[in-house]
Amino acid sequence: MRIETAQREQLQQWEKELEQQYQRICQHNLSLDITRGKPSADQLHLSDSLDGILNGDYRAPDGTDTRNYGGMEGIAAARELGADILQVPFEEVLAGGNSSLTMMYHAVLTGYLFGFAGNTPWKDLRAPKFLCPVPGYDRHFSICEQLGIAMETVPMTATGPDMDAVEEMLRADDQIIGMWCVPKFSNPTGVTYSSDTVDRLAQLGKFANPGFRIFWDNAYAIHDLDQQVKLPNIRDAALSNETADSVLQFASTSKVTHAGAGVAFVSASPDNLASIKKQMSAMTIGPDKVNQLRHARLFPELTQLKEHMHKHAEILRPKFACVLEHLDKNFTDSDLGEWESPEGGYFVSFNTRPGCASEVIRLSAEAGVKLTPAGATFPYGKDPEDTNIRIAPSFPPLEELDTAMSVFVLCVKLASVRKQLQSL
Amino acid sequence: MRIETAQREQLQQWEKELEQQYQRICQHNLSLDITRGKPSADQLHLSDSLDGILNGDYRAPDGTDTRNYGGMEGIAAARELGADILQVPFEEVLAGGNSSLTMMYHAVLTGYLFGFAGNTPWKDLRAPKFLCPVPGYDRHFSICEQLGIAMETVPMTATGPDMDAVEEMLRADDQIIGMWCVPKFSNPTGVTYSSDTVDRLAQLGKFANPGFRIFWDNAYAIHDLDQQVKLPNIRDAALSNETADSVLQFASTSKVTHAGAGVAFVSASPDNLASIKKQMSAMTIGPDKVNQLRHARLFPELTQLKEHMHKHAEILRPKFACVLEHLDKNFTDSDLGEWESPEGGYFVSFNTRPGCASEVIRLSAEAGVKLTPAGATFPYGKDPEDTNIRIAPSFPPLEELDTAMSVFVLCVKLASVRKQLQSL
Numbered sequence: 001m002r003i004e005t006a007q008r009e010q011l012q013q014w015e016k017e018l019e020q021q022y023q024r025i026c027q028h029n030l031s032l033d034i035t036r037g038k039p040s041a042d043q044l045h046l047s048d049s050l051d052g053i054l055n056g057d058y059r060a061p062d063g064t065d066t067r068n069y070g071g072m073e074g075i076a077a078a079r080e081l082g083a084d085i086l087q088v089p090f091e092e093v094l095a096g097g098n099s100s101l102t103m104m105y106h107a108v109l110t111g112y113l114f115g116f117a118g119n120t121p122w123k124d125l126r127a128p129k130f131l132c133p134v135p136g137y138d139r140h141f142s143i144c145e146q147l148g149i150a151m152e153t154v155p156m157t158a159t160g161p162d163m164d165a166v167e168e169m170l171r172a173d174d175q176i177i178g179m180w181c182v183p184k185f186s187n188p189t190g191v192t193y194s195s196d197t198v199d200r201l202a203q204l205g206k207f208a209n210p211g212f213r214i215f216w217d218n219a220y221a222i223h224d225l226d227q228q229v230k231l232p233n234i235r236d237a238a239l240s241n242e243t244a245d246s247v248l249q250f251a252s253t254s255k256v257t258h259a260g261a262g263v264a265f266v267s268a269s270p271d272n273l274a275s276i277k278k279q280m281s282a283m284t285i286g287p288d289k290v291n292q293l294r295h296a297r298l299f300p301e302l303t304q305l306k307e308h309m310h311k312h313a314e315i316l317r318p319k320f321a322c323v324l325e326h327l328d329k330n331f332t333d334s335d336l337g338e339w340e341s342p343e344g345g346y347f348v349s350f351n352t353r354p355g356c357a358s359e360v361i362r363l364s365a366e367a368g369v370k371l372t373p374a375g376a377t378f379p380y381g382k383d384p385e386d387t388n389i390r391i392a393p394s395f396p397p398l399e400e401l402d403t404a405m406s407v408f409v410l411c412v413k414l415a416s417v418r419k420q421l422q423s424l
Numbered sequence: 425m426r427i428e429t430a431q432r433e434q435l436q437q438w439e440k441e442l443e444q445q446y447q448r449i450c451q452h453n454l455s456l457d458i459t460r461g462k463p464s465a466d467q468l469h470l471s472d473s474l475d476g477i478l479n480g481d482y483r484a485p486d487g488t489d490t491r492n493y494g495g496m497e498g499i500a501a502a503r504e505l506g507a508d509i510l511q512v513p514f515e516e517v518l519a520g521g522n523s524s525l526t527m528m529y530h531a532v533l534t535g536y537l538f539g540f541a542g543n544t545p546w547k548d549l550r551a552p553k554f555l556c557p558v559p560g561y562d563r564h565f566s567i568c569e570q571l572g573i574a575m576e577t578v579p580m581t582a583t584g585p586d587m588d589a590v591e592e593m594l595r596a597d598d599q600i601i602g603m604w605c606v607p608k609f610s611n612p613t614g615v616t617y618s619s620d621t622v623d624r625l626a627q628l629g630k631f632a633n634p635g636f637r638i639f640w641d642n643a644y645a646i647h648d649l650d651q652q653v654k655l656p657n658i659r660d661a662a663l664s665n666e667t668a669d670s671v672l673q674f675a676s677t678s679k680v681t682h683a684g685a686g687v688a689f690v691s692a693s694p695d696n697l698a699s700i701k702k703q704m705s706a707m708t709i710g711p712d713k714v715n716q717l718r719h720a721r722l723f724p725e726l727t728q729l730k731e732h733m734h735k736h737a738e739i740l741r742p743k744f745a746c747v748l749e750h751l752d753k754n755f756t757d758s759d760l761g762e763w764e765s766p767e768g769g770y771f772v773s774f775n776t777r778p779g780c781a782s783e784v785i786r787l788s789a790e791a792g793v794k795l796t797p798a799g800a801t802f803p804y805g806k807d808p809e810d811t812n813i814r815i816a817p818s819f820p821p822l823e824e825l826d827t828a829m830s831v832f833v834l835c836v837k838l839a840s841v842r843k844q845l846q847s848l
Contacts, residue, residue: 067472
């Protein structure tokens with residue numbers, strides 16, 4: 001189906017046929033949900049040995065009684081797990097509670113209220129703002145929005161954020177004090193940052209505001225579908241550029257073990273960690289060390305962690321294949337949309353023709369298929385071109401996903417044809 | 425031993441004898457710690473069935489898969505546990521992570537950055553300040569200190585904070601926007617607020633700044649040593665005074681199950697909860713529901729919870745008895761110090777003669793007995809009279825506590841005698 005070159009009669013014919021198909025589907029009273037990157041029950045089940053894994057022995061390898069108070073940094077065994085995931089030294093890792101999002105929130109708070117490593121608190125700047133590669137992760141944007149930190153967008157490319165734009169913006173504006181990055185299997189585009197991108201990011205600290213921090217949300221660090229995709233190590237790159245303070249790294253076991261009951265990690269330079277710990281010291285006596293110990297027991301070495309992630313990949317692979325098959329079959333050699341084929345992560349990002357995304361989402365919802373709200377992948381929920389839709393294939397069973405995708409592609413076609421007819 | 429009426433020769437004689445005893449003790453190379461209110465290993469052991477209690481069934485009673493993301497309010501079964509502890513309706517309770525301190529921090533943050541229930545954010549006030557009954561809990565004060573909220577002290581009495589002073593201060597200063605309270609077995613004095621105190625606190629909202637909030641940290645709600653001590657219900661009192669918005673309540677299972685791996689609760693009016701949830705929504709996808717379910721399984725009804733607390737009391741009772749025995753034996757009919765005999769909670773608060781507390785703590789430390797740092801029970805760590813020492817008997821085994829208390833009473837005597845000699 002090519003819309004731009006189609007005659008009005010052809011478009012009208014298509015609209016009629018698609019409309020009929022759509023009406024039929026609406027009668028099925030579907031209730032499907034492909035909105036969020038939630039693991040499926042099958043995936044969660046992989047970690048069900050966590051409860052009971054301690055077998056009455058609550059002592060960490062270093063002798064810590066994990067049941068009691070204290071130990072703000074997390075137990076060493078858990079910090080080592082985080083170090084394995086992020087490929088950084090264990091001394092630069094703190095192991096926390098069940099949410100890396102919460103850690104990022106607190107890190108933004110630290111910068112905003114107190115400043116990192118002796119720099120001016122962001123709230124005292126004239127117009128503090130974050131760079132946001134788009135499309136991106138809505139929950140990152142919500143943190144900035146809540147704290148009143150302005151956001152400027154920069155386009156994502158197939159190798160990461162558009163670095164020419166990023167550098168230009170940072171050189172022109174010393175009020176830019178943060179940047180969100182999901183560097184591997186980016187949410188939602190699935191892109192992994194190239195070596196050149198990582199290196200240029202690591203150099204930003206040379207000319208940015210000294211309080212500038214890259215929020216490196218490595219949520220999908222070990223979430224490869226097939227072969228392992230290599231993300232260059234940002235810490236190494238920063239160290240060789242003498243910009244170690246400009247990076248804060250985050251990861252978690254949320255999409256490794258139980259999504260809501262995992263362990264989160266932050267890794268940073270000693271000066272940044274000192275700032276983070278200072279903020280934490282008023283807020284907590286320490287994280288849930290018992291749950292950290294459970295995770296350390298489940299993954300005593302990197303080997304077990306990798307084997308575990310292979311099992312996730314086996315469950316996820318057919319789901320991604322299903323989504324891509326629908327897209328390939330319907331939209332290859334069409335002008336109805338564009339997408340990338342991710343090699344890991346949790347999303348497929350689809351760009352409709354301009355001005356169609358919200359209508360696709362509305363039509364799908366009416367047919368019983370819930371998609372991430374239009375605009376969610378942009379700051380303030382505003383997709384300027386109204387094109388981006390994030391598809392999250394992980395949660396529903398394969399058959400349901402298959403049905404949902406049939407509805408989706410139909411809605412893309414219907415919305416596109418109607419839009420084109422209106423514009424003639 | 426009565427110091428004020430003693431002659432110089434008598435004091436010198438005492439000093440000599442005490443000095444000799446002290447030197448002997450110092451040679452024992454003790455290493456004892458009665459600084460913090462940590463449960464002992466025996467107490468922690470009472471809840472060791474938590475790990476494995478789910479027996480592979482991760483579904484909450486309402487069908488929620490606790491393993492996955494979501495459910496910011498906590499699972500209903502956990503909220504019911506919080507409601508039981510605080511004696512409030514379950515709809516007004518949120519169940520969170522492992523720390524009520526963290527919940528309090530976030531609640532202060534909500535008031536400070538965003539304001540509760542539509543009121544002015546505290547940061548935008550001229551000189552926002554909290555009332556702090558003293559002696560009090562150091563971690564409360566640290567939250568205010570970190571956020572730059574000023575603190576004004578008000579003395580604790582045997583029935584709670586000096587309410588005449590509290591009312592006068594609130595009437596005189598509309599910049600008072602918060603007050604810390606540990607209403608039952610107060611940290612550290614052990615006092616439980618009287619009915620009159622609770623009622624007068626509930627009336628503060630009638631004339632205080634509309635953004636004023638009482639932080640009701642009911643940390644020891646069910647931590648009675650013998651008979652149950654009744655704390656009047658602040659929610660009921662507030663409702664009947666139409667000041668429901670003026671109270672935020674907190675509790676946790678930290679000193680019920682595993683201190684570092686429990687479940688925390690906040691309870692508040694619908695408008696306050698809306699403010700809290702709005703702040704949380706940018707910070708978290710939800711608490712660790714798996715651990716919440718473990719707690720709900722351990723305590724299906726209030727009965728099991730009460731039985732469990734009886735077991736704690738059995739372990740704690742001899743420890744409190746030991747502390748009080750040392751104090752009674754050495755200081756009854758003396759002018760060396762004053763203390764209360766708490767009926768629950770985690771502390772015994774001891775007041776030395778003016779200007780002696782820090783020296784007692786220093787002497788004890790040198791003899792190998794670690795006490796809470798001098799001044800810790802006052803804002804900014806400054807005890808104006810240098811009298812208050814918080815004794816935490818729960819953690820060490822009974823024999824160690826006994827030894828530590830022998831050292832403590834000796835140091836009180838030695839410091840007091842020396843101080844008196846200097847002043848002659």
